[in-house]
Amino acid sequence: MAGKKKGNRPGIRRVGRTLAFQVLYSTHFREAENPADMETLFASNPLVQEQESETAVDFARTLIMGVDAKIAELDKAIEENSQHWKIERIANVELSILRLSLYEMLYTDIPVRAAINEAIELSKTFGDEKSRGFVNGILDGVAKSRKK
Template structure:
């Protein structure tokens, strides 16, 4: 018996999460004078178009729409745990990762520790050397408050 990672839930979720991050990150650079719906941005994203896994696409779409729907709440949580940093001062990569992870922590069935670990993996891939500890610190603080 050989087990393959292809098609398992964590693999699908990681791919979906990465796609969601990339769509949300790209949306941060849209021209406010020419708004495009997040659904359209998702549908026309080249990485989404190339993705063959329907399950990964469904998961990514759920995350993108969820983050977008809860953006104000997520940003408020980030600001509460970022030691007096305004949301606009946080780098786009970290801000996007934090929004995505907090959405997973607060609004999905994904365990909090798993959401934090996945956020750290995203920060290793897309952030700089300081991203991991910054993201971990804010998410850890948010997780502790959720426990109370």
């Protein structure tokens, strides 16, 4: 059976998730005195405009809009599961990964383990050497509290 080999190309969801992370991360640098809505920020992001896969863009948009709609609940879950860390003290990379992954864990049908694994992959790519453990610890805490 002749077909295209996938090779080392990341899946559409991973591409979309990475794109969503990058857009979320960029929102930390928007102008406070002239805020744009999330749809405008998403659509005007160069990474979104350059993305060839419409499916990846649609998946990223769904994640971004979900995070934006649930940001207060997501931040509350982060603070409840981070020992003595206020949201303001968490680095923007980790905060963006946590918000994205918690949205997937709490509000989508993506399995919790998959959401955590994807968060760890993002932290390996975009964070420093301590990011992975920090992100994993908080997400694991949320997962355990959900089981109770």
